[in-house]
Amino acid sequence: MIRTSLLDFDLEGLVAYCASLGEKRFRAVQLFRWIHQRGQADFATMSDLAKPLRDKLGAAAEVKPLPVLSEQASADGTVKWLFDVGNGDAVETVFIPEADRGTLCVSSQAGCAVGCRFCSTGHQGFSRNLDTGEIVAQLWFAEHALRRRLASTTRVISNVVLMGMGEPLQNYAALLPALRVMLDDHGYGLSRRRVTVSTSGVVPMIGRLQADCPVALAVSLHAPNDALRDQLVPLNRKYPLAELLLACRSYPEAAPRDFITFEYCMLDGVNDSPAQARELAELVTGQSGLLAVSCKLNLIPFNPFPASGLLCSPRERVLAFAKVLQNAGIVTTVRKTRGDDIAAACGQLAGEVQDRTRVDQRMARQAIRIQPVDAL
Ligand code: SAH
Numbered sequence: 001m002i003r004t005s006l007l008d009f010d011l012e013g014l015v016a017y018c019a020s021l022g023e024k025r026f027r028a029v030q031l032f033r034w035i036h037q038r039g040q041a042d043f044a045t046m047s048d049l050a051k052p053l054r055d056k057l058g059a060a061a062e063v064k065p066l067p068v069l070s071e072q073a074s075a076d077g078t079v080k081w082l083f084d085v086g087n088g089d090a091v092e093t094v095f096i097p098e099a100d101r102g103t104l105c106v107s108s109q110a111g112c113a114v115g116c117r118f119c120s121t122g123h124q125g126f127s128r129n130l131d132t133g134e135i136v137a138q139l140w141f142a143e144h145a146l147r148r149r150l151a152s153t154t155r156v157i158s159n160v161v162l163m164g165m166g167e168p169l170q171n172y173a174a175l176l177p178a179l180r181v182m183l184d185d186h187g188y189g190l191s192r193r194r195v196t197v198s199t200s201g202v203v204p205m206i207g208r209l210q211a212d213c214p215v216a217l218a219v220s221l222h223a224p225n226d227a228l229r230d231q232l233v234p235l236n237r238k239y240p241l242a243e244l245l246l247a248c249r250s251y252p253e254a255a256p257r258d259f260i261t262f263e264y265c266m267l268d269g270v271n272d273s274p275a276q277a278r279e280l281a282e283l284v285t286g287q288s289g290l291l292a293v294s295c296k297l298n299l300i301p302f303n304p305f306p307a308s309g310l311l312c313s314p315r316e317r318v319l320a321f322a323k324v325l326q327n328a329g330i331v332t333t334v335r336k337t338r339g340d341d342i343a344a345a346c347g348q349l350a351g352e353v354q355d356r357t358r359v360d361q362r363m364a365r366q367a368i369r370i371q372p373v374d375a376l
């Protein structure tokens with residue numbers, strides 16, 4: 001018998017499921033709180049639920065954790081879990097503790113279909129979408145495992161970023177209920193600004209997210225013009241920069257005090273020249289008038305992996321690039337890399353997972369060469 005997986009439901013979904021068992025709304029709220037706030041998977045111990053309901057749930061439903069394939073802890077406190085999602089696929093989840101927050105980096109797909117040149121998940125190819133329960137299970141497991149480990153009676157994870165494996169906006173149907181579980185006061189109670197969806201630019205879905213659940217938005221830019229972005233982020237050929245920036249400009253309408261974060265991965269000799277910094281500054285402050293809706297630029301040092309054939313920009317270049325943007329009045333930060341010793345930094349999340357689709361070979365065959373800066 002296939003049991004109903006309760007991690008698949010946001011609160012309204014659980015209310016509907018409980019109604020199908022003849023139970024009232026407040027029972028669903030109790031159950032939701034047991035699962036997400038207390039990390040309880042065993043219905044028998046949910047003491048304020050009536051015995052007949054506990055029995056019904058025990059017979060028909062489950063709170064199913066993802067099997068943990070491995071767990072690694074870095075010297076800097078970063079923890080990385082590799083979860084088995086079946087059929088030889090695995091996804092990674094990373095916890096990054098900082099003085100004032102605890103951030104969980106969550107995966108949304110096994111692999112990714114976008115195929116960015118500088119991303120090891122992209123090189124792995126696309127396997128499948130995670131379902132809502134598999135997205136939520138990463139947070140459910142991490143929050144309660146860490147709470148037990150740190151003997152904490154309060155919440156450990158204060159922020160969630162959808163920056164693990166996959167393109168979240170290409171798995172929107174599963175993502176939306178998962179976001180609702182994260183935000184729900186009876187669930188994890190995270191504020192809208194502390195949950196960030198990072199996208200490579202699935203333009204139509206940016207509008208949907210704005211309408212349905214306007215969490216913080218991060219947009220992976222990586223290039224100041226279409227010619228280069230077409231090569232680095234293939235989705236740009238479908239949704240070019242002008243359309244992407246237009247979608248970004250209207251995003252904060254739903255939340256005027258919010259800002260959009262632009263991510264820019266620094267690739268040696270590819271996108272890191274002073275001229276490109278000026279072009280980028282013009283792109284975000286110029287015609288598009290984006291500064292009218294605050295934005296922030298986050299420069300990410302590239303985490304190299306052999307198949308990419310790319311290198312990280314030297315530190316001085318990153319700093320010089322940042323300076324140009326700052327001088328143009330754009331709030332610019334350089335991201336610290338964390339968890340280097342356990343390959344938990346961005347883009348390294350698929351390290352041990354097999355390449356099922358031979359995307360690497362395809363990419364090599366396409367022989368699209370990334371032009372050195374001066375040749376562009
Ligand atoms: N698919 C989404 C979210 C996952 S990737 C997106 O692309 O935004 C999260 C971030 O890590 C993105 O900004 C991505 O560009 C960046 N990234 C991917 N590979 C990287 C690498 N090798 N080094 C540094 N950053 C990388």
Ligand code: SF4
Nearest residue numbers: 112114116119122200
């Ligand atoms: Fe997919 Fe994001 Fe990696 Fe691009 S950077 S391949 S969109 S996960």
